[in-house]
Amino acid sequence: MTDLTDLTLAAARDGLRAREFSARELAEAHNAAVAAARPLNVMVTETPEKALEMAAAADAHLQAGTAGTLEGIPVAVKDLFCTEGIATTAGSHILEGFVPPYESTVSANLWRAGAVLLGKTNLDEFAMGSSNETSFFKPVTSPWRRRGDTRDLVPGGSSGGSAAIVAARAATCAVGTDTGGSIRQPAAFTGIVGMKPTYGLCSRWGIVAFASSLDQAGPLTRSVRDAAILLGAMAGFDVKDSTSANLPLPDFEAALTGDVSGLKIGIPKEYRVDGMPAEIEALWQQGVDWLEQAGAETVEISLPHTKYALPAYYIVAPAEASSNLARYDGVRYGLREEGAELIDMYESTRAAGFGPEVRRRVLIGTYVLSAGYYDAYYIKAQQVRELIAQDFRQAFAGVDAILTPTTPYEAFAIGERADDPIAMYLNDVLTVPANLAGLPGISVPAALSEGGLPLGLQVLGKAFDEEKVLRIAGVLEEAADFKARPERWWEAV
Numbered sequence: 001m002t003d004l005t006d007l008t009l010a011a012a013r014d015g016l017r018a019r020e021f022s023a024r025e026l027a028e029a030h031n032a033a034v035a036a037a038r039p040l041n042v043m044v045t046e047t048p049e050k051a052l053e054m055a056a057a058a059d060a061h062l063q064a065g066t067a068g069t070l071e072g073i074p075v076a077v078k079d080l081f082c083t084e085g086i087a088t089t090a091g092s093h094i095l096e097g098f099v100p101p102y103e104s105t106v107s108a109n110l111w112r113a114g115a116v117l118l119g120k121t122n123l124d125e126f127a128m129g130s131s132n133e134t135s136f137f138k139p140v141t142s143p144w145r146r147r148g149d150t151r152d153l154v155p156g157g158s159s160g161g162s163a164a165i166v167a168a169r170a171a172t173c174a175v176g177t178d179t180g181g182s183i184r185q186p187a188a189f190t191g192i193v194g195m196k197p198t199y200g201l202c203s204r205w206g207i208v209a210f211a212s213s214l215d216q217a218g219p220l221t222r223s224v225r226d227a228a229i230l231l232g233a234m235a236g237f238d239v240k241d242s243t244s245a246n247l248p249l250p251d252f253e254a255a256l257t258g259d260v261s262g263l264k265i266g267i268p269k270e271y272r273v274d275g276m277p278a279e280i281e282a283l284w285q286q287g288v289d290w291l292e293q294a295g296a297e298t299v300e301i302s303l304p305h306t307k308y309a310l311p312a313y314y315i316v317a318p319a320e321a322s323s324n325l326a327r328y329d330g331v332r333y334g335l336r337e338e339g340a341e342l343i344d345m346y347e348s349t350r351a352a353g354f355g356p357e358v359r360r361r362v363l364i365g366t367y368v369l370s371a372g373y374y375d376a377y378y379i380k381a382q383q384v385r386e387l388i389a390q391d392f393r394q395a396f397a398g399v400d401a402i403l404t405p406t407t408p409y410e411a412f413a414i415g416e417r418a419d420d421p422i423a424m425y426l427n428d429v430l431t432v433p434a435n436l437a438g439l440p441g442i443s444v445p446a447a448l449s450e451g452g453l454p455l456g457l458q459v460l461g462k463a464f465d466e467e468k469v470l471r472i473a474g475v476l477e478e479a480a481d482f483k484a485r486p487e488r489w490w491e492a493v
Helices: 009-017 023-037 048-064 104-113 162-169 185-192 224-234 277-293 306-327 341-352 354-370 375-396 419-429 434-436 466-480
Strands: 041-044 073-077 118-122 174-178 193-197 217-221 264-268 295-301 401-405 439-450 452-463
Touching: 009 023, 009 048, 009 224, 009 452, 023 048, 023 073, 023 118, 041 401, 048 118, 073 104, 073 162, 104 174, 104 224, 118 264, 162 174, 162 185, 162 217, 174 224, 185 193, 185 306, 185 439, 185 452, 193 224, 193 466, 217 224, 217 277, 224 439, 264 277, 277 401, 277 439, 277 466, 306 354, 306 375, 306 419, 306 434, 354 375, 375 434, 401 466, 434 452, 439 466, 452 466
Parallel strands: 073 118, 073 174, 264 295, 264 401
Antiparallel strands: 041 118, 174 217, 193 217, 193 439, 401 452, 439 452
16 A cells, blocks of 8 residues: 555545545554654644544544545644644744634634644744744754755745645645745745635634734645645635635636636746746746646736835735734733833743744834834835735736746755845745735746755736636646655654
8 A cells, every 4th residue: 555644635535535544544644754754843733642533533424424525634734823722832932832722713624624633833933934944943944955965954934844744745735824925935945835825715813913914824735636625625704804705615626627728827027036046947938838838828927016025025014013913912821021010021021932033023013113104114015015916907907827936046054044134035035926916826846956956836816716726737737747755864863
């Protein structure tokens, strides 16, 4: 029998329903793989006993013929989603030991569909980072290594733990969040599929907030079909989230017809970033060729305000973070440091509880929201954001989707860019615009770099047009035929 941890979500689903193996056997195999992957530091909290308990319930449902869409499927959840009775830290010291008395809507949807929880994955603190180096619980290490180089690499961020555990074959799939590229970028770095849905498709209720107008939950999987299946279980209207879209939920898996003939695909000239390696340019052209061979038409388009996306993002996101993180004061939950007076307690708690990157963004956000600077920075950034959204609307009047690289370069070594915040922020230069506009995007692994590391292609679509985005991604996936996987070097550590 195939190693159970090598199965895709779709294959595991089909095998469970055909009684080729039990949900308990699948959970046991993945519990063992999670334990073996500990050198990668992918998990903040492992839940092996909970996984076996949920697997037993899944086996009963499978036996009774009442299986849900994810019945028995082992899932890892980013430690940003509140899970009832299970610690939720957001990768921060200030929430260390916090156990929510409630369940996030997305995770509750997964459990109703029959999914099995393997544990909570490591992440950049409060999802602020793009390398998974800012976590209070130490960095996540990518399962990949550059050819001929034993240095540990970043898995991308902030959903680096979720991406790494899927790439390492220790979870069938995982759930992450994407605020400026935090699903798509780590997916590209680790050779898996990562999707950011349209803002409002998945509920934000019960997700520890970073930037409320940008955060969106999404799937990380090893195939486009798996992403479609997992997204269908995660998504849906939620009355508890005022930004949740009250729209019918399509069958995303059924959208994978493989037919893109007649579709127009936009190629934005502004996404040719200065200094982008030739191999990224070549891969982008290869993606164009694949889609044209499949019957699509590609046309050059312009998104003229793209160059302002990153500066606007790093005003809007810190401003919202400053507001959201004001609730962590040491009074009601989480860390508390003593002080002579209330203000002293606030200051000492936040100084001890927040890491350097979180403090940096809170300070930036507080500054741009302050009197005398609100109009000059925050309002201007929101105006630029609208212009970026307008660029996309105008482009989509003539094309069905947009094709770009996911990242401007391959994964880098842990510590290589830690002292240069600007260089780190440039990780998200190709992913941030979709968040500002609230659009769906997906990263598909498409090739290996000269150093033997994964590179991804990104498909962006119209709002709530996930079906077309997934269909195009499926065609790219088939053409790329990406079979590479990391060697399991960490099992010898």
